[in-house]
Amino acid sequence: MAATMETHSALRKTFPFEFFYQIFALIVSFIAVHTVYVTLVRPSASRLLQEQAVKIAEDPTFVPERSVFVLIKDFEQEACFVLLFWAIAIMAYKAVQAYRERSLLERDLIPLSEGISILPEDSREYSRPIQALGTKERDYLLPRTLLTSLHRFRSTRDIQSVASTAREMSESESERLESELSMVRYIAWAIPSIGFIGTVRGIGAALAQAHKAVEGDITGVTSNLGVAFNSTFIALVLSIILMFLLHQLQLMQERLVLDNQEYVEEHLIAKLRED
Numbered sequence: 001m002a003a004t005m006e007t008h009s010a011l012r013k014t015f016p017f018e019f020f021y022q023i024f025a026l027i028v029s030f031i032a033v034h035t036v037y038v039t040l041v042r043p044s045a046s047r048l049l050q051e052q053a054v055k056i057a058e059d060p061t062f063v064p065e066r067s068v069f070v071l072i073k074d075f076e077q078e079a080c081f082v083l084l085f086w087a088i089a090i091m092a093y094k095a096v097q098a099y100r101e102r103s104l105l106e107r108d109l110i111p112l113s114e115g116i117s118i119l120p121e122d123s124r125e126y127s128r129p130i131q132a133l134g135t136k137e138r139d140y141l142l143p144r145t146l147l148t149s150l151h152r153f154r155s156t157r158d159i160q161s162v163a164s165t166a167r168e169m170s171e172s173e174s175e176r177l178e179s180e181l182s183m184v185r186y187i188a189w190a191i192p193s194i195g196f197i198g199t200v201r202g203i204g205a206a207l208a209q210a211h212k213a214v215e216g217d218i219t220g221v222t223s224n225l226g227v228a229f230n231s232t233f234i235a236l237v238l239s240i241i242l243m244f245l246l247h248q249l250q251l252m253q254e255r256l257v258l259d260n261q262e263y264v265e266e267h268l269i270a271k272l273r274e275d
Contacts (some may be wrong), residue, residue, distance in 0.1 A: 018093065025089035026082075033082045037073075045073035076198030076231040079190045084238045087187040091249045094180070096237065099253050101140045105263050109146060110271075117273035123154035142260050143253070145169045149268055159272045170261045177253045181246065188242050195235020202228025 048067050072081070110126050112118070118126055126152045130143050145166055152165045154264060 012170050015039060021093060022086075022090055025093075026086045029085040029089065030082050033078060033085065037078050041078075042073055045069040071230045072234055074198060074227055074231055076201070077234045079194050080235050080238050083187045083191050083194070084242055087184050088245065090184055091245055094177075095249055095252060098249075098256050101142065102256055102259070104137065104140055104142045105259055108267070109143065110267050112267075112271055116271070118150075118153070118268070118271050119273055120157045123150040126150060140258055141156050141169070141173050141257070142263060145260065145264050146268060150262060153272060157274055159269065162272060163265075163269050166264045167263065170257050173260075174254070174257050177257070178233050178250075181250070184242075184246055184249075188239060188246060189243065192232075192235045192239045195232045195239075198231025198235070199228040200230065 045067070048070055071077070107252045109130055110118075111129070112126075127147055130147050130150075131138070133143055138147075148169060149162045149166050153159070156162070
């Protein structure tokens with residue numbers, strides 16, 4: 001119960017800033033990507049397509065080269081890039097948090113000389129260096145786990161109870177970190193879905209030009225099929241990149257929780273003595 005209350009307290013403190021950070025990151029991502037598209041991508045793609053059309057008219061055997069600008073020029077690809085950079089911003093925030101928490105693992109928060117044990121009546125004394133940390137640092141997993149474990153040891157005088165409390169807090173933190181990545185997982189699902197929307201739109205537009213293809217003009221059909229295949233291709237590539245980054249972040253967070261549990265066992269639980 002104490003572990004859960006500590007976790008909920010930390011969540012209440014960090015949620016408002018993180019929420020507004022995500023909204024701000026989405027706005028910045030949209031503005032940045034849309035600016036690049038308006039000023040560079042679409043004008044470059046339009047110019048290339050016009051040049052290719054002139055060359056094809058002059059030489060029917062001319063084979064146009066594939067251009068990145070043409071591949072990413074449509075609205076579906078733009079939306080995919082907005083979502084990708086938004087997800088990267090969210091993951092960067094999580095990665096910085098994990099890095100800051102990991103830095104505490106390099107500090108001796110419970111300084112003990114060799115051969116000295118902690119008795120239940122000493123718990124309050126060893127809690128003071130942790131309580132002296134800054135407000136932000138006290139909300140990190142390691143200080144919360146150490147403080148809760150020391151309080152539990154003082155009240156129960158039972159080492160097994162302390163070990164169970166520390167383990168429960170680690171499990172609770174793992175579940176919290178997992179749930180906080182739900183937005184990134186949604187984005188990872190949304191990107192290929194938007195790509196498929198572009199595919200459907202392109203195929204539908206190509207079918208609408210089928211009567212011209214029957215008459216011998218296949219320009220409209222090929223152009224719209226290009227929209228269909230390009231949107232799917234870009235969406236799948238971006239989805240692969242995003243999933244790779246997501247798994248790297250999850251690995252970092254899982255290692256943090258495991259290293260935190262190992263730290264507590266080595267620096268606290270192993271030095272407790274009931275009598």
